[in-house]
Amino acid sequence: MSAETISSAPARTPAAERMRLYRQRRRSGLRCLIIELRETDIDALIRRGLLKSEMRNADAEIINALYAHLDRTLGQTS
Numbered sequence: 001m002s003a004e005t006i007s008s009a010p011a012r013t014p015a016a017e018r019m020r021l022y023r024q025r026r027r028s029g030l031r032c033l034i035i036e037l038r039e040t041d042i043d044a045l046i047r048r049g050l051l052k053s054e055m056r057n058a059d060a061e062i063i064n065a066l067y068a069h070l071d072r073t074l075g076q077t078s
Contacts, residue, residue, distance in 0.1 A: 037062070045069060 012020070025032060042062060045051040051065035 037066075 022032075042051065042056050045062070045065040046053050046056065048069065050068045051061060055061035
């Protein structure tokens with residue numbers, strides 16, 4: 001046996017990696033959800049100063065603004 005054969009671990013499949021991340025989130029008390037927002041919800045994030053109007057179509061920016069809103073409203077729990 002070569003050193004390469006002994007030291008290389010089997011590669012994780014994409015499904016196994018998703019499950020590992022899912023379990024890690026659950027242990028941390030997190031849940032992954034899909035939600036629908038109305039345009040008026042996005043407008044409210046902009047009015048509250050949590051989202052710049054030019055970023056209204058940027059998914060990552062909307063998510064960050066929503067997290068900020070939840071932290072302000074519910075308090076930071078982590």
